Amino acid sequence: MSTRRINWYKYAAPANFYPLAGKMIPFFTVVTVLLFIIGLYVGFFVAPTDFQQGESYRIIFIHVPAAWMGMFLYVLMAVYAGLGWAFNARLGSMMATAISTTGAIFTFISLVTGSLWGRPAxxxxxxxxxxxxxxxxLMFLxxxxxxxxxxxxxxxxxxxxxxxxxxxxxxxxxxIYFSVQWWNTLHQGATFTARSFKMAPSMLSAMLILMAACWMYSIAVVLVRVRCIIREREREAPWLAEAVA
Amino acid sequence: MFGWVSWRDLILAWRHRADVLATLFFFIIVTSLFPLGIGPEPQTLQTIAPGVVWVAALLASMLSLGRIFGNDYQDGTLEQLLLTPQPAYLIVLAKVLAHWLVSEVPLVIIAPVLGLQFGLSENTLLIVVVSLLLGTPVLSLIGAIGAALTLGLRAANVLVALLVLPLYIPVLIFGTGAIQATVNGTGTKPWLLLLGAILVLAFVFAPWATSAALKISVE
Incomplete structure (x- = not known):
């Protein structure tokens, strides 16, 4: 068992990846649901109220994970797209396409939650x-x-x-990131920087659990999406008819 | 070969001078709309001038991006050019140079006149010209990537805006930063140096990305 090596090339072929993804999706879905339940419970019932911001700070539990996911997924998307291009691996390109939608959604969520948090803060x-x-x-990109x-x-x-x-x-x-920072310091926008508040350990753990939940969600959703893309593009392939039937 | 490609594009542009002038007038009209929309107070106009000039320059330079490769793509010249033993990098650079001379240099020349409308001082006008001279080649270089990616697509003109405008943001920030620094009397030099650094980066990487994109689009 320990000496058996996984043949990565095998799973670069959509025909082999399609059933594998199908087996992985239920696992990641269950983990996602569990982590969301635990994370939301800790976030809403265990984490204490912030003495400065009251209850409104709790939006951080979704805002920060969404913002991180938006950034990570862009890098991941570019890496997959680059691999697909460089090695002519269709699956890499399909993964990039699948990730792009999820990344855009997370970036959008982080913008919306950020502005909703900005109102009270x-x-x-x-x-x-x-x-x-x-x-x-990043959203524009x-x-x-x-x-x-x-x-x-x-x-x-x-x-x-x-x-x-x-x-x-x-x-x-x-x-872009550094130019925006310099632009911001030039225009004295720094008065609005988010007040760093002391995080109780339960706050931090809620955030990290939800972070993990967002990761698992992304994996599950990207796999579903990539399976859709495979079915769309390989609809002529004989193996697909067998796999679906 | 390099000179030949540029020269050919310049001749072609001269034969369609109306297109070139249209871009220039677009730039003039857009900048003149802002005082009408905001009001003629000199104080306000001076504050918004750097941003207005630069944003109008971004939009105007974007309008003409389709022409860098569009006609050559349609009549097959582009394919022939890419088949020549010359490196695609140089061909792209030659065409970008022609685009810059035709579409951007007129904007740089007319910009000080427009700056007068906004009540900028002579000293500031000089920085407007210098910052545009450093920044507009970057617009052509980055814009060429977008133009190459969208060759022959439906609604390529709108699409190219979506692709290219976010990538223009650093140029916009540094370009306007230089002008504002002159107005405020803080150091202009760092902003110009940053613009120069971006120009060097774009000069090295952008034609490479453009030629990769061209090969994908022509294939």
């Missing part, structure tokens, strides 16, 4: 602080990737064009 829904602005730009792929009919070209765009975006992300 800062008194306004939106401030042009460095983090919110760069998240907004996702939108660019998704709309580029959506408007190319030839899936092979869509994969590769998306890869170029994702990699260019990846190089640009740090430049």
């Amino acid at each position: 800062w008194g306004v829904y939106w401030v042009w602080d460095a983090r919110m602005t760069s998240t907004l730009i 996702y939108i660019g990737f998704i709309s580029l792929q959506a408007s190319i009919d030839d899936s092979r070209r869509a994969d590769r064009a998306g890869a170029v765009l994702a990699l260019v975006g990846l190089i640009n992300v740090p430049i």
Whole structure:
């Protein structure tokens, strides 16, 4: 058992990955549900009320994981797209396409929850602080990737064009991030920086559990999505008819 | 070969001068709309001038991106160019240079005149020109990536805006930063140096990405 090596190349073929993903989805779904239940319970009932912000700080439990996922998934998407392009591995490109939607949704959630949190914390829904602005730009990058792929009919070209765009975006992300920070300090927006409040251990653990829940959710959803993409693109392939039947 | 590609694009642009002028007038009209929309108070106009000039320059340069490769793609010239033994990097660079000369340099020349409308001082106008000179080549270089990716697609013009505008943001920030620093009397030099750094980066990487994108689109 211990000497058996997993043949990664085998699972780079959609025909072999499709059933594997099908087996993995239930596991990740169950873990997601459990982690969400535990995390939300700790977040709502165990974590104490913050003495400065009251109950409204609890939005952090979804806001921070969503923001992190938005960023991680962009990098992951670019890596998969690059692998798919460099090694001509269709599955990598399909993964990138599947991840892009989930990443965009998380980025959107982090923007919405951020502005909903901003209302009680800062008194306004939106401030042009460095983090919110760069998240907004990240959202634009996702939108660019998704709309580029959506408007190319030839899936092979869509994969590769998306890869170029994702990699260019990846190089640009740090430049954009630092330029936005400098822009922000130039314009004295720093008065609005999020007040760092002391986190009780239960707060931190709720956040980390929900972070893990978001990861598991992403894996489960991306696998479902990638299975849909495989079925769409390989609809002519004989193996699919067998696998579905 | 490099010179030939650029020269050919310049001749083609000269034969369609109306297109070039349209971009220039677009730039002039957009910048003139802002005082009408915001009001003629000199104080306000001075504050918004750097942003207005730069945003208008971004939009104007974006309008002409389709022309970098569009016609050559349709009549098959682009495919022939890519088949030549010349590195695609140089061909892309030549075409980007032509695009910059045709579509961006006129904006840089007219910008000080528009700056006068916003009550900027002579010293500031100089920085407007310098920052545009450093920044507009980056717009052409990055824009070429978007143009290459969207070759021959439906609604390519709108799409290219979605792809390229977010990538323009650092240029916008540093370009306006330089002008504002002059207005406020804080140091201009760091902003110009940053713009220069971005220009160098874009010069090295962007044509490479563009040629990769061209090969994908032409295939």
